[in-house]
Amino acid sequence: MEYILFYMLAVVSIAASVMVVAMRRAVYSALSLIVCFGAIAGLFFQLGAYPFLVSVPGTTG
Secondary structure (H helix, E strand, O other): OHHHHHHHHHHHHHHHHHHHHHOOOHHHHHHHHHHHHHHHHHHHHHHOOHHHHHHHHHHHO
């Protein structure tokens, strides 16, 4: 089950990152970027990197 979720999130993040570059409209590109960030956050969550996920938003603001 974990492998299936991992590969699904990996495919979604790769597809969304390609769509960020390929989209002609900025709004669609930004929405694809949000999907890509969500998929990568899911990968980090699955790997158990909870302290990293909590500390990253604090460093950008």
